[in-house]
Amino acid sequence: MRKLALRDEILLRVEKPARYIGNEVNAIVKENEKVDVRMAMCFPDVYEIGMSHLGIQILYDMFNSFEDVWCERVYSPWVDLDKIMREENIPLFGLESQEPIKDLDFLAITIQYEMCYTNILQVLELSQIPLIAKERTWEYPIVIGGGPCTYNPEPIAEFFDIFYIGEGETRYRELINIYKEARRKGVSRTEFLRRAAKVPGIYVPAFYQVEYKEDGTILAMKPTEKGIPEKIVKEIEMEVSDTYYPRKPVVPFIKVTQDRVVLEIQRGCIRGCRFCQAGQLYRPVRERDVEMLKKYAIDMLKNTGHEEISLSSLSSSDYSKLPELIDFLIEECRQRNINISLPSLRIDAFSLDVMSKVQDVKKSSLTFAPEAGSQRLRDVINKGLTESVILEGAAMAFKGGWTRVKLYFMLGLPTETEEDIRGIGDLCNKIASTFFETVPKEKRVNGKVQIVASTSFFIPKPFTPFQWAGMCTKDEFLDKAYITRTSIKEQLNQKSIKYNWHEADASVLEGVFARGDRKVSQVILKAYEKGCIFDAWSEYFNNDMWLEAFEECGVNIGFYTARERELEEVFPWDFLDCGVTKEFLKREWKKARNETVSPNCRMQCQGCGANRFAGGVCFEEKQM
Amino acid sequence: MPEKMETQRYWKGIQDMKLRIKFAKFGAMRFIGHLDMMRYFQKAIRRAEIDIAYSEGFSPHQIMSFAAPLGVGLMSNGEYFDIEVRSYTTSRDMKNRLNRVMAPGIEVLNITLLEEHEKNAMASVAAASYSVRFRENYEPGFDWVSQSALFYRKSAIPVTKKTKKSEVSLDLKPAIYSMSAEIDEAGIPVMRLLVDASSSGNIKPSLVMETFLKENGEELSEFALIITRENTFTNIGTEEEPKLVPLDAVGKSF
Numbered sequence: 001m002r003k004l005a006l007r008d009e010i011l012l013r014v015e016k017p018a019r020y021i022g023n024e025v026n027a028i029v030k031e032n033e034k035v036d037v038r039m040a041m042c043f044p045d046v047y048e049i050g051m052s053h054l055g056i057q058i059l060y061d062m063f064n065s066f067e068d069v070w071c072e073r074v075y076s077p078w079v080d081l082d083k084i085m086r087e088e089n090i091p092l093f094g095l096e097s098q099e100p101i102k103d104l105d106f107l108a109i110t111i112q113y114e115m116c117y118t119n120i121l122q123v124l125e126l127s128q129i130p131l132i133a134k135e136r137t138w139e140y141p142i143v144i145g146g147g148p149c150t151y152n153p154e155p156i157a158e159f160f161d162i163f164y165i166g167e168g169e170t171r172y173r174e175l176i177n178i179y180k181e182a183r184r185k186g187v188s189r190t191e192f193l194r195r196a197a198k199v200p201g202i203y204v205p206a207f208y209q210v211e212y213k214e215d216g217t218i219l220a221m222k223p224t225e226k227g228i229p230e231k232i233v234k235e236i237e238m239e240v241s242d243t244y245y246p247r248k249p250v251v252p253f254i255k256v257t258q259d260r261v262v263l264e265i266q267r268g269c270i271r272g273c274r275f276c277q278a279g280q281l282y283r284p285v286r287e288r289d290v291e292m293l294k295k296y297a298i299d300m301l302k303n304t305g306h307e308e309i310s311l312s313s314l315s316s317s318d319y320s321k322l323p324e325l326i327d328f329l330i331e332e333c334r335q336r337n338i339n340i341s342l343p344s345l346r347i348d349a350f351s352l353d354v355m356s357k358v359q360d361v362k363k364s365s366l367t368f369a370p371e372a373g374s375q376r377l378r379d380v381i382n383k384g385l386t387e388s389v390i391l392e393g394a395a396m397a398f399k400g401g402w403t404r405v406k407l408y409f410m411l412g413l414p415t416e417t418e419e420d421i422r423g424i425g426d427l428c429n430k431i432a433s434t435f436f437e438t439v440p441k442e443k444r445v446n447g448k449v450q451i452v453a454s455t456s457f458f459i460p461k462p463f464t465p466f467q468w469a470g471m472c473t474k475d476e477f478l479d480k481a482y483i484t485r486t487s488i489k490e491q492l493n494q495k496s497i498k499y500n501w502h503e504a505d506a507s508v509l510e511g512v513f514a515r516g517d518r519k520v521s522q523v524i525l526k527a528y529e530k531g532c533i534f535d536a537w538s539e540y541f542n543n544d545m546w547l548e549a550f551e552e553c554g555v556n557i558g559f560y561t562a563r564e565r566e567l568e569e570v571f572p573w574d575f576l577d578c579g580v581t582k583e584f585l586k587r588e589w590k591k592a593r594n595e596t597v598s599p600n601c602r603m604q605c606q607g608c609g610a611n612r613f614a615g616g617v618c619f620e621e622k623q624m
Numbered sequence: 625m626p627e628k629m630e631t632q633r634y635w636k637g638i639q640d641m642k643l644r645i646k647f648a649k650f651g652a653m654r655f656i657g658h659l660d661m662m663r664y665f666q667k668a669i670r671r672a673e674i675d676i677a678y679s680e681g682f683s684p685h686q687i688m689s690f691a692a693p694l695g696v697g698l699m700s701n702g703e704y705f706d707i708e709v710r711s712y713t714t715s716r717d718m719k720n721r722l723n724r725v726m727a728p729g730i731e732v733l734n735i736t737l738l739e740e741h742e743k744n745a746m747a748s749v750a751a752a753s754y755s756v757r758f759r760e761n762y763e764p765g766f767d768w769v770s771q772s773a774l775f776y777r778k779s780a781i782p783v784t785k786k787t788k789k790s791e792v793s794l795d796l797k798p799a800i801y802s803m804s805a806e807i808d809e810a811g812i813p814v815m816r817l818l819v820d821a822s823s824s825g826n827i828k829p830s831l832v833m834e835t836f837l838k839e840n841g842e843e844l845s846e847f848a849l850i851i852t853r854e855n856t857f858t859n860i861g862t863e864e865e866p867k868l869v870p871l872d873a874v875g876k877s878f
Binding site for chain 1: 651652653655656657660663664666667668669670671673678682683684686696697725726727728729759846847
């Protein structure tokens with residue numbers, strides 16, 4: 001048996017030792033002598049979060065399907081073990097081999113949200129790898145970043161050797177071959193990085209230089225050498241039905257957030273909501289073949305023993321073969337006593353029928369995401385959900401026995417007025433009235449309806465039509481939450497409505513990182529040195545420490561958040577090309593301010609630029 | 625599509641049958657707690673395509689009963705749980721099927737068929753046997769192998785047992801069915817214990833060891849012991865004259 005990296009005394013002292021022992025069913029253990037390249041895939045958060053992430057499962061499966069590669073997993077040690085590892089100088093280790101990360105060839109970190117940035121530094125430091133990429137020699141692994149946050153990698157550019165921009169299925173084999181060749185020939189680390197920088201989709205920050213204007217904005221970002229591309233186009237897997245997907249996902253021992261089989265039915269979204277980054281980054285929409293999905297569903301259930309399966313996509317209702325797939329799953333899962341967990345579907349007759357088959361209506365709730373309280377503002381953000389659709393859906397659901405409704409909104413959207421905000425309370429009230437109008441008194445289960453409205457604060461993200469928009473300050477956010485709360489309290493049915501709002505401090509910080517430049521990296525480093533870690537966990541998020549770090553580094557938060565950008569401004573992420581053109585985003589930004597909606601990809605092509613990838617929804621036969 | 629059970633023989637009773645599964649737990653699996661072990665076996669049973677019976681209701685669950693929870697950090701050569709199945713093949717086939725889908729550190733040792741009247745695993749537990757060794761650098765400073773006989777010969781061993789809410793005074797002596805120290809095959813001193821593990825009188829081996837050390841003027845440190853549960857027993861005698869047999873002795877092979 002493998003020797004565990006941590007002594008029994010340590011494992012017995014920490015919370016949930018199962019986070020650190022590996023050994024899970026379907027975890028892959030190879031013989032060191034039989035592989036050429038060893039790597040670890042990291043999700044820089046605690047095990048239960050990291051293990052729930054589909055992307056890592058796909059890439060773990062892909063890397064290990066390469067005979068010459070052994071890929072392990074590593075997550076952020078929780079604060080209790082973090083402390084012990086620092087005290088005892090224990091290097092961070094891969095779960096499978098239990099051997100130090102620092103001895104591997106690659107450390108690949110997926111970066112799913114901005115608030116994990118300090119945890120990236122934690123993983124590097126515990127691994128005993130220099131935090132700053134320029135200080136690393138061949139003695140250390142190549143540190144690669146990937147995932148949605150790498151569409152603006154600049155705030156963390158100093159910490160990474162390489163960023164992989166786009167979907168991981170396409171270029172890693174090539175990169176590994178270049179690595180093997182480089183090591184065989186004994187070339188320098190810099191030379192390897194130079195070769196890597198020429199692979200499509202690969203960004204090596206060390207080969208780019210940024211010049212700033214006097215006002216702090218970017219004058220230009222240029223390669224430092226000839227042969228390094230000026231523009232990096234995202235990588236995309238166009239053959240989504242014939243690519244890597246895990247048939248045997250790792251089965252954790254402890255309960256994790258996503259403790260089920262996850263079936264990714266499609267990538268991308270046709271909707272084009274203007275606040276949504278994923279909706280732009282993953283264009284064009286590519287559906288997986290329904291027969292492939294059926295086969296994988298059965299295989300994955302059989303190989304994991306999970307008791308639940310869930311569909312994953314940005315907008316499952318738009319998957320063209322959804323009824324066929326769901327019918328199949330209902331039938332198969334009934335035989336096996338497997339639960340089906342449906343992602344938030346658009347509420348209509350079809351989805352209500354399906355939901356009533358797979359869940360306990362009395363216990364489950366309906367979810368609507370109007371995102372804004374008024375039709376005017378919903379037009380601005382291009383959220384094609386109207387009040388009548390919501391009310392009709394709610395009425396149908398109430399007749400079907402549902403009594404709980406969840407509503408998601410954003411505060412601080414561009415052009416938002418007090419009237420828009422008050423619309424949130426109005427809408428909630430109308431839904432409650434619909435319940436009382438639809439369901440006769442004698443049929444009301446528990447006699448009442450429960451409406452939960454939640455608001456988050458809008459954060460402009462790169463590569464969205466709102467990338468030019470100003471973001472609210474903390475005080476503005478809190479004022480808006482206050483108006484929302486008051487307006488809900490004024491409603492006739494206010495007793496049926498519960499209101500939750502999101503923390504404002506963390507949103508401001510996320511706003512800085514989302515549109516930050518290289519100057520922000522010193523703040524992240526400073527905050528980490530002060531002790532900031534697990535910032536995504538409210539109990540560990542320490543806003544004062546962050547404010548000190550900004551202060552000490554002389555970096556102005558408002559410059560990155562509150563400022564509305566000129567159309568001509570060069571953004572830190574402009575050297576990346578995510579498939580949609582800046583011209584398209586400008587058009588959408590203009591349309592937003594004119595309160596004009598854009599039809600979705602299936603209704604009418606908006607010329608975003610993603611058709612250059614020659615596939616997906618752009619080349620579907622138009623369905624009328 | 626998964627095929628039906630790949631079996632040569634296939635029995636189905638008029639009603640669901642109760643099976644008792646014995647397994648060993650070692651290596652990294654020591655750090656998996658009791659509730660997670662239950663979840664682990666629920667998934668393993670699906671992977672092995674055992675035709676387990678489910679409860680009625682909107683969210684049916686597998687009909688399963690575990691014997692005595694094993695503390696985190698302990699190894700075992702004698703853990704048990706019962707399941708109800710709608711059909712079954714042979715002990716050997718089902719054992720193999722489960723062992724093919726186990727994580728390293730869990731091995732299914734035996735599967736027996738229970739008579740309808742047998743109590744479930746949890747209610748059956750009367751006692752458990754343990755081997756206790758000292759971790760390196762944690763050995764006591766006195767000759768504990770020879771002292772252990774003296775300790776066990778005492779007519780009463782009063783202790784205070786701490787529970788979550790209160791402290792209870794009790795006599796350990798009647799709860800220890802046997803206690804002896806010896807040198808194992810590897811030349812390492814080991815304490816063999818057989819103690820009460822019933823729901824009303826469960827005694828942890830660490831409590832016995834702690835009391836033993838205290839008698840000899842030493843403090844038991846938190847991580848000193850390496851404990852293996854060797855087997856779990858049920859009482860087929862009477863309360864006055866217990867006759868302890870392993871939990872699978874009441875079942876039969878099939």
